[in-house]
Amino acid sequence: MSSSATSSADTNVSTIVAPATTLGRGAIAIARLSGPEALRIALKTLRRETLTPRYAHLLYLYDANNEPIDRAIVVYFNAPKSYTGEDIVEFQTHGGEAAINALMETLTAYGAVLARSGEFSLRAVKNGKMALDEAEAAAAYAAARAAKAANLLAKHLRGDLARFTEDLRSRLVRLIAYAETAIDYAEEDLGDTKAAMRDQLDDLERTLREAVAASLKRKSLLRGFEIAIIGKPNAGKSSLLNALLGESRSIVSDQPGTTRDLVGEELRIGEHIVRVLDTAGLREGGNEIETIGIEYAKRAAEKADFIVALFDGSQPFDKNDEAVLEFIRDKEALAAINKRDLEQKIDLSRFDGFERLFISAKNDVAPLLNYLRSTLDRQIGGEETTLVSERQIALVSSAAASAAQAREHLEGGELELFSYRVQEAIGFVGAITRPADYGETLDAMFSEFCLGK
């Protein structure tokens, strides 16, 4: 390691490289090189002696045969003032895959190794540049698309989740302190203390459960929201999809059983990006292909975040409608009564207890769009803390369960067991930002990240 600039070189740590942008057509592509050898390797590619830290250089890149690859913006972030806390050199090449691939080949020829998914963020966490919950927010950014999701994740970057867990922790610690004093007193002197502890515990459990519930609802915001349209044949499902899209995507005909496959398309409703699925009409006794289609339809509807069940208002309510209505009972769903432009024959009393709406897939779907928009808005509203990974949701659920058990022990006067359960809850809450088996958790977690993160 002759270069004096890489004085902090630690030969145990590899220097990693990966594209940081999705490969494909685009104006620019970015590759990131991080590790003790980053500067040395970059200088070889650039045929230069030095790089000024945090300065955007416009330079030619050369491959190992001294052939030019591209002219690129090159920025050197010297350790520890970088994303990973190591020396990083970032290359902004022309977009498309040619330049970035040639660059990757050259950098690896000079000693860099290809990064595993999430390895940059893993290094950032290990080097104390980023808290675990921040890294999870960063990973969620890569998948999220709705603008509102960005607002929500930015709060995590700002440390809102860390504050939330710190608050929970101090409330739990206070409960243990209570319990320890209480152990020294006789049961009859404990009336007030016990009542106060019970209130505290109830409060805590509520906070935990609300965080989980709100996060599950907002999950769709981070990963995309899916709506399935179901209903008997000829209810107008395909017409509805087309009307929502404003184009003819799915075949419409007056023959019942037209749609057999799932037809999915993305659209924007207000600020939300939503995938809408048109499905095969649900009925008894169709042919084999239709029956398979009906199975698909049901499975898709089970999986969807929301179901729009469509009914033909111009026809009497029949057995097939009955089955559709039963299917959506207790699900997140809406009964939309279609063909309001025709004379209505459907028995509306059948819809008692269901959320319902009148539309015409032919000429008026505005009521449905408004309904969906406000439903989606409601899901993301609210001030509860949002947990952004399965890991966080599992930990907070476990903490809520421990709190519930602690409460039972409190009622039974078993203070040691009570303390034990509260300790357990503290463990779960603490693990959100600082897992006990740190190394293992990190490796498992970051392997789910995307490359170059």
Ligand SMILES: Nc1nc2c(ncn2[C@@H]2O[C@H](COP(=O)(O)OP(=O)(O)OP(=O)(O)O)[C@@H](O)[C@H]2O)c(=O)[nH]1
């Ligand atoms: N008048 C009127 N006709 C409609 C309306 N919506 C759909 N239709 C008609 O109803 C018939 C069936 O429409 P589709 O959209 O194919 O119905 P579907 O539910 O997809 O039917 P399958 O694919 O067979 O399950 C077509 O002739 C449509 O033109 C509406 O709001 N008003």
Ligand SMILES: [Mg+2]
């Ligand atoms: Mg159809």
